Amino acid sequence: AQSVTQPDIHITVSEGASLELRCNYSYGATPYLFWYVQSPGQGLQLLLKYFSGDTLVQGIKGFEAEFKRSQSSFNLRKPSVHWSDAAEYFCAVARQGAQKLVFGQGTRLTINP
Amino acid sequence: GAVVSQHPSWVICKSGTSVKIECRSLDFQATTMFWYRQFPKQSLMLMATSNEGSKATYEQGVEKDKFLINHASLTLSTLTVTSAHPEDSSFYICSATTRLAGGNEQFFGPGTRLTVL
Numbered sequence: 001a002q003s004v005t006q007p008d009i010h011i012t013v014s015e016g017a018s019l020e021l022r023c024n025y026s027y028g029a030t031p032y033l034f035w036y037v038q039s040p041g042q043g044l045q046l047l048l049k050y051f052s053g054d055t056l057v058q059g060i061k062g063f064e065a066e067f068k069r070s071q072s073s074f075n076l077r078k079p080s081v082h083w084s085d086a087a088e089y090f091c092a093v094a095r096q097g098a099q100k101l102v103f104g105q106g107t108r109l110t111i112n113p
Numbered sequence: 114g115a116v117v118s119q120h121p122s123w124v125i126c127k128s129g130t131s132v133k134i135e136c137r138s139l140d141f142q143a144t145t146m147f148w149y150r151q152f153p154k155q156s157l158m159l160m161a162t163s164n165e166g167s168k169a170t171y172e173q174g175v176e177k178d179k180f181l182i183n184h185a186s187l188t189l190s191t192l193t194v195t196s197a198h199p200e201d202s203s204f205y206i207c208s209a210t211t212r213l214a215g216g217n218e219q220f221f222g223p224g225t226r227l228t229v230l
Contacts, residue, residue, distance in 0.1 A: 036221075043117065043206070043221035044157075090156065099145060099210055101219060103156045 002027045004093050004104035012110040015083050021076040021107050023091030031093040033074040034101065035065055038088040047089075050074065051096075061085070086111045116140055117209050119222035126197055127230055134192045134225045136207030142187035143209035147219060148180075151204040163190055197229040 003026045013019055025031060032051050036044040048059025055067040065076045074091060091104040116139040126132050136146060145164050149157040163169035163184035171177050179201075181193040190209075194201055204226050208219035 041223065043223040044208075045221075046218060049218065099147075099219070100159060100162065101147075101157075102159075105156045106154075108154075 002031065002093055002095065002102045004091055004102055006089075006091055006104035006107050008107045009105065010108045010110065012112060013081055014112045016080050019076075019078045019081045019085070019109070021089050021091075021109070023074045023076065023104060025072050025074065025091075025093045027072075027093060027095070029096065030067075030069060031095055033065075033067060034092040034094070035059065035063070035074070035076045036090045036092060037061075038090060038106075044090065047076070081109075081111055083111045083113065085109060115211075115220040117143075117207065117220045117222040119205075119207055119225050121225060122223065123226040123228075125228045125230065128198050129196055131193055131195045132197055132227060134194075134205055134207075134227075136190045136192070136209070136222055138188045138209045138211075138220070141209075141211050141220075143190075144187070144212050145210050146184055146190040147208045147210075148182060148190075148192050149206040149208070151206060151224070153204075157206060160192075194227065197227070199229045202227055202229045 005024045034049045035047040038044045047063045048057045050057045050067045057065050063078050089107045092101045094101050118137045120135045148160045151157045160175045161169045161171045163182050165184050165187050169182035184190040206224040208221045210219050
């Protein structure tokens with residue numbers, strides 16, 4: 001069965017610092033990979049997705065993620081965080097061609113001023 | 114575009130009553146809608162998948178008779194929690210997808226906070 005692991009439950013970074021959120025998946029083949037952000041009172045918003053091709057994916061709000069097949073990872077990065085980036089971040093996977101998403105446990109990001 | 118709404122945003126009910134939550138795709142036709150449950154500080158767990166005009170497919174461990182899902186049109190799906198009990202208190206989130214999006218991207222509603230007293 002597919003599974004997604006986000007090892008960091010809570011991360012705190014200073015505003016302007018770089019960020020990396022980790023995501024590892026367990027699946028026999030390369031799945032579709034997603035990063036979502038959830039802010040209080042708002043629905044999940046898609047930051048970026050990887051289906052195939054270039055392993056470095058650019059998303060919205062200055063985020064990017066890199067798919068590393070050898071490490072079964074899809075880590076999310078941002079060179080300089082803003083206070084508005086404070087939120088819960090979810091990594092998710094889906095079997096290629098399927099719609100059902102499996103979510104990681106989430107990483108809560110706190111930004112220090 | 115691709116906006117999904119949920120109503121109500123929060124609801125408090127007494128134990129034993131039923132609660133209906135609506136999920137609407139506002140500017141697109143949703144071929145498939147999904148219902149998730151999220152406990153505090155936890156991840157989203159898929160409860161069921163529903164396609165317009167057909168019966169919902171429930172995930173293992175989800176009680177079909179307790180969580181009734183109706184997807185009567187391409188823009189509306191409802192989740193009814195029947196005979197709710199305090200352990201049903203949770204955050205319920207719906208999402209929708211469309212063939213135009215390749216069927217692979219889900220658009221999420223803002224969620225409904227259910228509290229059962």
